[in-house]
Amino acid sequence: MHKELEEKFRDRWPLWFRDLYGDPKVTCMAWGFAHDDGWFDLVWGLCEAIEALGPDEDFKVEQVKEKFAGLMFYVSGGNEAIHELIWKVECQSHHICEVCGQPGSLRDDRRWIRTLCDYHAIHTPKFVPMGAEDEMTGSIRALIQHQKKMEDFLDRQEKEEK
Numbered sequence: 001m002h003k004e005l006e007e008k009f010r011d012r013w014p015l016w017f018r019d020l021y022g023d024p025k026v027t028c029m030a031w032g033f034a035h036d037d038g039w040f041d042l043v044w045g046l047c048e049a050i051e052a053l054g055p056d057e058d059f060k061v062e063q064v065k066e067k068f069a070g071l072m073f074y075v076s077g078g079n080e081a082i083h084e085l086i087w088k089v090e091c092q093s094h095h096i097c098e099v100c101g102q103p104g105s106l107r108d109d110r111r112w113i114r115t116l117c118d119y120h121a122i123h124t125p126k127f128v129p130m131g132a133e134d135e136m137t138g139s140i141r142a143l144i145q146h147q148k149k150m151e152d153f154l155d156r157q158e159k160e161e162k
Contacts, residue, residue, distance in 0.1 A: 001033035005040050009033075013047055016061045027062070028074070034065035038101040039093060046073065046089045053081050069106050069113045070094045070147075091150045099124065106147060 010017040017029065024030035033043070043064060050059075059077035066072070071093035073086050097104030097117035104117045110126035 001035060001037050001040060003032065005037060006032045009043070009047065013051070013061075015057070016047070016055075016059060018060065019062075028065075029061065029063060034063075035071065036066075036098040038097045038099045038104075039066075039071055041101055042071065042089060042093060042096055043073070046086065049085055049089075050078070050082050053079070053085070055079070055082055066098060066114070069098075069115045088154065091154055094147050094150070 006020060010020045019027035019029040020032065022030050055078050059075060059082075061073070061075050063072070063074040071090050073090060075082070075086065078086075094106060094115055095103060096115060097120055098115050099120040100117060102117040102119075104115045104120070107114050107116045107121050109121075110124075114124070116124060
């Protein structure tokens with residue numbers, strides 16, 4: 001994420017993001033948010049929702065990144081409600097383009113699997129070296145199955161809430 005967007009988080013929640021650009025020997029936030037700008041609104045909304053739940057003083061964001069085409073939001077502190085909220089938002093990220101924030105889907109036709117909209121799936125490099133497709137096939141298929149299980153779980157939970 002661009003630095004000016006990252007700094008908005010630190011300005012709004014200085015205690016949570018106190019390690020942003022800190023010592024890499026001490027914090028994973030030394031490198032900032034390791035994902036594209038398209039998830040800015042998603043992460044901002046998550047932070048606002050966490051704020052509404054009233055985390056304790058020790059709550060801190062440890063790392064924010066993309067992993068396996070989804071958002072990973074690691075924290076220390078917080079309660080079960082906060083951790084459940086984080087998990088739901090991480091699941092939602094699998095449907096939001098990491099580049100622009102529009103609806104997206106998992107793209108497994110590239111060296112680094114990503115969640116992208118149709119436009120960015122076409123206009124971002126694939127970086128697939130020769131022979132890499134065979135190495136990645138099993139991992140990608142497992143990820144797609146895991147994503148489907150998460151979607152099914154969220155659908156069931158949404159129906160139960162109604």
